[in-house]
Amino acid sequence: MPEITFREALNQAMAEEMERDPNVFLMGEEVGYYQGAYKVSQGLLEKFGPQRVIDTPIAELGFAGLGVGAAQVGLRPIIEFMTWNFSLLALDQIVNNAAKLRYMSGGQIKMPIVFRGANGSAHQLGAQHSQSMEAWLCHIPGLIVMAPSVPADGKGMLKAAIRDDNPVIFIESEVAYGYKGEVPEGEHIVPIGVGDIKRPGKDVTIVAWSKMVHVALEAANILAGEGIEAEVVDPRTLRPLDEQLLVSSVEKTNRCVIVEEGWPYAGVGAEIAHRIYINAFDHLDAPILRVTSEDVPMPYAANLEHAVVPNAQRVAAAAKKVLYV
Amino acid sequence: MASKLTMPKLSDTMTLGVLLKWLKKEGEKVDAGEVIAEAESDKATMELEAFDAGILLKIVVPEGGKVPVGGLLAIIGEKGEDIAALLSEKAPAPEPESVPESTQPLPAAPVPDMTPADEIITTDSVRIKASPLARKMAAAKGIDLRRVQGSGTGGRIISRDLAAMPSAAEVPAKQAPAAAPAAVSSEQPLNTMRTAIASRMTLSKTTVPHFYLTMEIDMDKMVALRAEMNAAQTEIKISFNDLIVKAVAAALSKHPRVNGSFAGDKFIFHQQVDIGLAVALEDGLITPVLRDCAARSVGELAKEARVLIDKAKERKLTPNEYTGSTFTISNLGMFDIEEFSAIINPPEAAILAVGAIQEKPVVQNGQIVVGQRMKVTLSCDHRIVDGATGALFLKDFKNYLENPALLLL
Numbered sequence: 001m002p003e004i005t006f007r008e009a010l011n012q013a014m015a016e017e018m019e020r021d022p023n024v025f026l027m028g029e030e031v032g033y034y035q036g037a038y039k040v041s042q043g044l045l046e047k048f049g050p051q052r053v054i055d056t057p058i059a060e061l062g063f064a065g066l067g068v069g070a071a072q073v074g075l076r077p078i079i080e081f082m083t084w085n086f087s088l089l090a091l092d093q094i095v096n097n098a099a100k101l102r103y104m105s106g107g108q109i110k111m112p113i114v115f116r117g118a119n120g121s122a123h124q125l126g127a128q129h130s131q132s133m134e135a136w137l138c139h140i141p142g143l144i145v146m147a148p149s150v151p152a153d154g155k156g157m158l159k160a161a162i163r164d165d166n167p168v169i170f171i172e173s174e175v176a177y178g179y180k181g182e183v184p185e186g187e188h189i190v191p192i193g194v195g196d197i198k199r200p201g202k203d204v205t206i207v208a209w210s211k212m213v214h215v216a217l218e219a220a221n222i223l224a225g226e227g228i229e230a231e232v233v234d235p236r237t238l239r240p241l242d243e244q245l246l247v248s249s250v251e252k253t254n255r256c257v258i259v260e261e262g263w264p265y266a267g268v269g270a271e272i273a274h275r276i277y278i279n280a281f282d283h284l285d286a287p288i289l290r291v292t293s294e295d296v297p298m299p300y301a302a303n304l305e306h307a308v309v310p311n312a313q314r315v316a317a318a319a320k321k322v323l324y325v
Numbered sequence: 326m327a328s329k330l331t332m333p334k335l336s337d338t339m340t341l342g343v344l345l346k347w348l349k350k351e352g353e354k355v356d357a358g359e360v361i362a363e364a365e366s367d368k369a370t371m372e373l374e375a376f377d378a379g380i381l382l383k384i385v386v387p388e389g390g391k392v393p394v395g396g397l398l399a400i401i402g403e404k405g406e407d408i409a410a411l412l413s414e415k416a417p418a419p420e421p422e423s424v425p426e427s428t429q430p431l432p433a434a435p436v437p438d439m440t441p442a443d444e445i446i447t448t449d450s451v452r453i454k455a456s457p458l459a460r461k462m463a464a465a466k467g468i469d470l471r472r473v474q475g476s477g478t479g480g481r482i483i484s485r486d487l488a489a490m491p492s493a494a495e496v497p498a499k500q501a502p503a504a505a506p507a508a509v510s511s512e513q514p515l516n517t518m519r520t521a522i523a524s525r526m527t528l529s530k531t532t533v534p535h536f537y538l539t540m541e542i543d544m545d546k547m548v549a550l551r552a553e554m555n556a557a558q559t560e561i562k563i564s565f566n567d568l569i570v571k572a573v574a575a576a577l578s579k580h581p582r583v584n585g586s587f588a589g590d591k592f593i594f595h596q597q598v599d600i601g602l603a604v605a606l607e608d609g610l611i612t613p614v615l616r617d618c619a620a621r622s623v624g625e626l627a628k629e630a631r632v633l634i635d636k637a638k639e640r641k642l643t644p645n646e647y648t649g650s651t652f653t654i655s656n657l658g659m660f661d662i663e664e665f666s667a668i669i670n671p672p673e674a675a676i677l678a679v680g681a682i683q684e685k686p687v688v689q690n691g692q693i694v695v696g697q698r699m700k701v702t703l704s705c706d707h708r709i710v711d712g713a714t715g716a717l718f719l720k721d722f723k724n725y726l727e728n729p730a731l732l733l734l
Binding site: 254282 | 456457458459460461476477478483484485
């Protein structure tokens with residue numbers, strides 16, 4: 001299996017789906033002539049032409065709305081937000097149209113649209129450009145929210161997202177675009193709502209998604225050095241959630257730490273913890289702990305930024321706390 | 326040198342105290358002998374004095390906290406002293422409730438954590454901090470969590486505290502003294518019937534003032550009569566119980582209080598005699614009701630009793646077939662029980678407990694002969710049936726059984 005970067009895996013997914021279905025098209029800021037702000041759409045303009053790889057003005061609400069309209073009439077748009085920070089401008093289209101039209105039309109209108117882009121902090125981008133938006137989006141019934149952590153999942157999940165007739169929020173990570181991993185060539189689908197165990201273990205479950213999976217794996221390495229076998233569970237799709245996988249892992253380990261790059265208050269991890277409490281209460285030997293970003297706007301100073309975002313040391317410490325060691 | 330303030334034993338029976346109130350704050354100076362807190366034992370509220378002078382360095386138990394005798398409450402010492410070592414020392418587990426040695430010797434040392442449960446423990450009487458998993462493990466192993474020392478945060482009992490402990494069922498029998506009751510080894514949730522039995526019997530025995538009247542009855546004539554009845558016809562087999570029902574019904578007709586109910590500010594007298602028959606089921610019992618017994622013949626009663634008892638055993642009785650009796654008969658004669666006393670089935674005024682008919686040497690006309698005797702015990706609700714009322718009822722009942730011709734009148 002070839003080893004490629006995350007951005008190449010996403011590129012493959014889009015190219016393959018655009019070849020497979022002429023209704024699929026890509027639209028967003030700098031996706032065409034500039035080849036994508038993060039080079040995810042490299043070569044697509046050349047391959048599919050300006051009718052299917054469309055550069056837009058800096059007008060998120062406008063092009064998100066164009067996408068929603070196109071999806072209503074049978075096209076399958078991929079709307080790229082340069083980062084999810086900018087999607088705030090488009091939330092009315094996402095929340096009030098994309099998420100609701102299928103419901104409000106009694107199923108008559110399909111909404112096969114994917115909104116994708118980079119999420120979370122990178123390095124010193126400042127408070128407005130370092131946000132993790134998944135909690136906002138997971139809150140909305142009608143949306144599917146996916147957040148792959150490794151290139152192979154990125155490809156397989158994006159292909160599943162493009163083929164689905166519901167609006168899918170696709171969360172990527174600027175930092176992870178350069179991560180490399182083995183990715184199957186050709187048809188490779190990771191179904192919506194199916195999680196994955198990224199590292200098996202028996203002592204403590206660490207739940208993480210997107211970039212935080214790598215923080216969790218690093219923590220698992222630290223813990224392994226102390227004889228603690230952590231199981232890293234990646235739900236991959238945040239809505240709908242693979243509850244079964246999470247619960248069965250916690251039933252095995254009896255302990256759980258949830259890592260989330262977003263803020264703690266009303267975070268996705270809070271919902272995941274709730275579901276584990278409801279479904280695996282009698283298996284818990286310790287309260288579930290969450291490791292999140294600090295409850296502040298992201299500081300610009302590099303040292304403070306490091307102090308805000310979850311890191312492997314914090315995750316390992318939380319794991320030891322639920323193990324009472 | 327810092328010292329610990331611990332929960333003193335404030336009474337002989339105290340195992341746990343509640344820290345009611347701190348009279349000093351952390352960082353405040355205390356003198357030896359000064360009252361620094363109030364605690365509550367199972368009997369009274371007491372003042373806690375500091376044994377040593379110093380600074381109240383750390384309050385470990387907040388107000389309202391429950392602490393076993395000997396458990397750490399606070400640390401007193403010099404300013405800036407390192408108290409980490411003292412804080413990490415484990416508190417003693419609550420002592421088992423003391424019981425008189427003559428009746429309940431405590432088990433010997435080898436299994437200190439596995440003292441067999443020697444009293445009914447209500448889990449909500451003492452708040453135990455334990456993880457859900459630990460609770461589940463303890464339930465599965467039959468371990469009383471009050472005997473377990475928690476090693477988790479804040480003394481929480483966690484899985485590892487239980488992992489090494491043998492289950493109650495695995496504790497070798499020889500380690501438990503012979504006199505001690507067996508440790509709880511499994512649990513069975515109550516079904517609806519057991520729940521109803523538990524609540525109704527408890528209600529009756531704790532709120533109805535019972536007294537008991539026992540009488541021996543000569544059954545010679547009844548034995549002969551029954552044999553005659555069953556020899557003369559084959560349509561329905563008459564049992565002693567059928568004859569007893571008829572005699573009870575006849576006697577109840579003459580004693581309305583025994584066929585009545587106490588209802589707080591009044592008596593209720595039931596016009597009809599509806600007799601409940603206690604029928605044992607596999608795990609429980611039920612009382613199908615024979616209606617209007619005084620007005621019906623033994624044969625009719627016998628037929629209907631057969632039908633109802635069969636339905637009861639198949640658990641097919643409808644509610645109107647097992648509710649609304651005015652008197653109940655419980656017969657354990659078939660188990661060779663000589664006599665026993667039954668618990669009244671509220672709101673009835675009495676219940677008749679019937680023992681076995683036994684052959685006995687009896688004196689008749691100065692001669693010792695073999696007689697058939699049966700003992701019955703009437704449990705009465707004293708709020709409506711006085712001793713004499715119950716006795717007169719029994720006397721009439723006895724008269725009917727000893728002179729069955731009266732039942733034909």
